[in-house]
Amino acid sequence: MENGSSSSSSVPSTPLLKDELDIVIPTIRNLDFLEMWRPFFQPYHLIIIQDGDPSKIIRVPDGFDYELYNRNDINRILGSKASCISFKDSACRCFGYMISKKKYIFTIDDDCFVAKDPSGKEINALEQHIKNLVSPSTPFFFNTLYDPYREGADFVRGYPFSLREGVPTAVSHGLWLNIPDYDAPTQLVKPLERNTRYVDAVLTVPKGTLFPMCGMNLAFDREVIGPAMYFGLMGDGQPIGRYDDMWAGWCMKVICDHLGFGVKTGLPYIWHSKASNPFVNLKKEYKGIYWQEELIPFFQTVTLPKECTTVQKCYLELSKQVKAKLGKVDDYFNKLTDAMVTWIEAWDELNPSVNAGTAAAGKPNGSAK
């Protein structure tokens, strides 16, 4: 592992929360995409999770402050608990969430670039995510003008005043222009469809409503919801792929609803450039498409007891219910349950106190340059 240090290059504007946010990027290819993001990302610390062959050298463009972890690092830091971190799947990114010591996480895929808004201006996705996270959510009553805290908007007539303070926002779910995040069957039917519609809205996903959370362009308050953001067992040796973010999103939403936190979706947009192979995707998703039909009713009817007052307690309770109700769907869910428990154990080990700054961090491989 290498530890890069930042250069004294000039930054266009004062970045928000630069010492409170880590950018987590899973990669198996290269990090060329960072060049385009440089004006927006350079002030921040990056956590690169290198998937696949650990002997491959992934070059990080100069001038970024980063830590990089490959599979050897993950195995060394977590020991036997490394079994909960996926291999050969971008789900491995959640190791970055657990090793981070910052309050906020922004995660982005390495085939996502800076998009432009309808006026042609480049979108600072990170800034928008931060805006979303530091302003409240409104899950208890739908505001027809969407985010009431945005400039130029407000709560509409009829919106109860007692609900106008909102609740803390745990997750900011961004969207994508160009290659849409469709499942394999839809990709096969509509290979040429591109998302060209810029919807200028941020809105809170109402309490009790589930949605498919895409991990391509996502930010969250790690201190508030971090332990719920486990991306599951995917990839090598697993019967399923491309449901990592979905799984995390459903668990996260149920827990947020229970604990009274909000989830926003909408802006910012990024430009998704790479269309993955739909036939490869179909093989990965195949089981998920069927299992989903059991998973959704499960998540829609989950109730967490009052005693679950922390995210970890909620998550462990959820894992018990997964085992009880989904274990019979497929043995995979028994393994997943164990992995969920392992994840929480690993999380608590790496993050022993609320003030993450004092937690003992695993030291990465290799020598510092």
Next chain:
Amino acid sequence: MSLKIEDNEVDIVIAALRPNLNTFLEAWRTFFSNFHLIIVKDPNLEEDLQIPPGFDHQVYTKSDMDRVLNGASINFSGHSCRYFGYLISRKKYIISVDDDCLPARDNSGVIVDAVTQHISNLQTPATPFFFNTLYDPYRQGADFVRGYPFSLRDGVECLLSCGLWLNIADYDAPTQIVKPSERNTRYVDAVMTVPLRAMMPLSGINIGFNREVLGPALVPGLRLVGEGKRRWETIEDIWSGMCAKVVCDHLGYGVKSGLPYVWRGVGSDTDNPMDSLKKEWEGVKLMEEIVPFFQSVKLPKTAVTAADCVIEISRMARENLASLNPVYAQAADTMEAWVNLWKVAGSDRL
């Protein structure tokens, strides 16, 4: 599962709160010309209506209301006069726009055909059981995203389409006072289904709905004591919207919100909102009771029509809210009278 709605299945209901409809109707002419208009004159309006030629329309006035009401105690004055239009219509669908709203322009400067958009919203399914992050999956260029369960992709029939407004947004009086010059300039290019059990404030300014199925739920139930002609002096649409949403949730139908936009401006609530604050403050306070009430409403399996549901809701309102404020008992009475009138007036027939 998409339907095909013919123009002759739609009535456009206009509540005439001011006598001169020339500007309004001329502006909408292109979009209204294929449809029959039901123009309902506010019973408190004394002057004759001015209606430009060339519209297929029928005007209804206080005398029509008295005739149909035949003693039933429903107050159709002010913004509530439009409900008379819903009652008298024999079409399957209604589109209704306030008489101070003109067609808006979208982000490319193209004039928005709000009528066609409402029809499109009602024709295509709603998806209340799972939120699609790309919003309406039936719009051209969009679809269900990865992770959206396939069994939920048929959707359910959309019974209510709630449009929005550019320029003068539908704010309450306190917000107008705090932000007198704020104008809504953000055109959000989306339609989305309001999820199951999520409550929302329906703005009656710009709506379309399935009258045949949902009509009884759009009830002029809640009148504020000092209700006036300005939108922020009313919450009749908020109340009926919450009824409608609860009914749709119970019966397995959907409600959409978003496009189309109308441009709300001239002649609307630009007067001093301070006066209204006295009247609407009552409404603001009532919402604190109304929202928890509707969130707690559970309808029995035996309620299989909108009318059944409305009767149940009125019973619950009487039980749970009437002791808090006399307007609720009045609302319950009105709801029952409305359901009864709906049957008696033959409104359930097409």
